[in-house]
Amino acid sequence: MEWSNGGLNKDGVSLSAGKKRPRESHTVEQSGVDDKKGCGEPFSWWTSLMLGITAYDDGGNDEWLPEKPQKPLPSDCCGTGCSPCVNDIYEREMEKWFELQRMSIEERQRIWRGKQEAQSETEKALSPEKYNKFELISFIQVSRDSFLCSFKLPQNQTLGIKVGQHATMRLKDHEGKYIARQYTPISPLNQKDHFEVLIKLYSDGLLSTIIGATFKPGCLVEWKGPFGEFQYSPNRFKELVMLACGTGIAPMIQVIRAVLENEDDFTKLRLLYASKTQHDILLKNLINEFSDYWNFSVMYFFSSCNEEKLSLDKGQVCYGDCVKFGRIDQSILESELGNSESIQFLICGTKSFDKDMIKYLLKLNFNYEQIFKF
Ligand SMILES: Cc1cc2nc3c(=O)[nH]c(=O)nc-3n(C[C@H](O)[C@H](O)[C@H](O)COP(=O)(O)OP(=O)(O)OC[C@H]3O[C@@H](n4cnc5c(N)ncnc54)[C@H](O)[C@@H]3O)c2cc1C
Known part of the structure; x- marks a missing residue:
């Protein structure tokens, strides 16, 4: 499949690996x-x-x-x-x-x-056994608390992760002690040249604080991986319903892209994406482009915004977007989904979001096998 805009969309995110973002060459120390x-x-x-x-x-x-x-x-x-x-x-x-x-x-x-x-x-840049260093090439703020980070890949190497897998990044704190956290790359899996990660910074988060203080283009960051259990193969599921909040969109992007890039994959995709307001929707332009496909649909949920506020507030939501006010709750899931054994659920958000979604789905008589939490 060919994308029309040189491989990048308005979010600055690569759509497919076919077209590369031009970069200067850098050397990466291992x-x-x-x-x-x-x-x-x-x-x-x-x-x-x-x-x-x-x-x-x-x-x-x-x-x-x-x-x-x-x-x-x-x-x-x-x-x-x-x-x-x-x-x-x-x-x-x-x-x-x-x-x-x-x-x-x-x-x-x-x-x-x-x-x-x-x-x-081997052409895989990540190793599950040891940390490798990657040069940060850009660190761009995409919402009030989230940043799109691009890291340089060694020449002719892909990151080496599969759909839905994540990697672990570690940084040293001011005492020289390592702090490690997991992140899910959102760039196309077979992309060479660089990879992208969407990172939410918590004002009181341990690694967030170090990232905020130290991330400058040119710095070297250690990554290890891939890790993760999710296994995807085309047409494995009839319908995938993705329940995401905040940066929980990251693994969903991998799954959506894998389905949409494969013309022989007829999996129906539904994304229910929760954020506080329309300004907190991440990768909106990329999601808009996914919406051009017959088998993808998205519904946005705003927990801190109502219809009146939305109409006054010029933001990312545009004509034709499906918007609901409030949280994703059991009654919404019931009315939107019915109960079908052919649905597979993917969940990614905060701990409490994940817990709530699983609770609602089980109450609606979906079974554990139908639910995957990233
Ligand atoms: C498989 C996986 C994939 C992930 N992918 C991504 C991704 O793509 N992008 C992304 O941004 N994040 C992702 N995450 C989350 C990420 O790994 C970090 O958890 C997140 O960035 C916060 O790390 P931190 O060290 O900055 O914050 P932490 O210090 O871990 O704290 C995070 C928040 O939790 C609160 N908190 C910490 N400890 C407690 C406690 N005991 N009780 C109550 N509250 C507490 C803090 O106050 C803070 O608000 C992923 C996590 C997993 C497991």
Whole structure:
């Protein structure tokens, strides 16, 4: 499918990977290399294996043995039941490390060479095992509290995530302690050159505060991934109903794009998107473009706005938009959805939003298997 506007829409978001945003070329340092320079950051054992760096390279039994894997921080885990979870990956790495420790030096060397060849073939920029650094190329405010962040990808690499998956970003606080949080890239999955993330900043949020203070184009940010359980294949569901609030739109964008970009995918898509006012709708222009497709529809819910206010307030809502005032509640869901076994629900919002939506759907006799929470 060809998009008509050079790959970017008015939100500044790439619509498809076919057209790229022109950028200057940048070099991106990988965390392992930095660590070698003495920045004191954790080092994946595979990275050190790749680089042939042996923590104990003293010619003794530990030759070609990389550093021991580092235990993930509690905040490295998003707590949503990813498979594999960062803690599973750590355990797996520990097993591999012990296995390697038991091997002869020649065997370790042979494995390192095989791994090096495999690495040169891969084109995925993210790794679930170690943090890699990506250069921030822009940080643009798109609503009162949300920012669109673009990160440079190494040449010829895609980010390497699948529909609905997320990645973990970590930054150091003022004491040098790492804080990690999960974010869902919204740019096309096969896009090279750069990837985009929509980030809401909380005035009292731990990572939000660091992002607000440190994000400047040119800075290097560490990412690890992909993670996430959601599995999508074309026509797997007859109808997808997406219940989102705020930046909960991010994983939905991936799903919507995957369906709409595939002309053989006839899945019906309905987005019920909640925000405080029309000014808080994120990626409105992109959603408008999705609305041109026969199988996509959107309904906006404003919790802090009424009809009178809306008519006085010039904002993003335009003629033809379907708008409701108030929250998404059980009666709205009942009247809008009926009860069909062919519906699959996707939910993403705040903890309380997610909890409420699940409660309403279960009360309406939809079953657990029909509900997926990102
Ligand atoms: C799978 C996944 C994908 C995500 N994708 C995105 C995305 O694409 N974009 C995005 O913006 N966010 C996304 N998030 C949320 C994101 O990871 C962070 O949670 C968010 O950015 C806040 O992080 P923070 O450190 O700034 O705030 P935190 O310090 O975690 O606090 C966030 C808010 O919660 C409040 N809070 C913190 N602790 C408590 C407590 N114990 N009790 C009550 N309130 C508390 C704080 O006051 C603050 O208002 C995603 C989360 C998950 C799990």
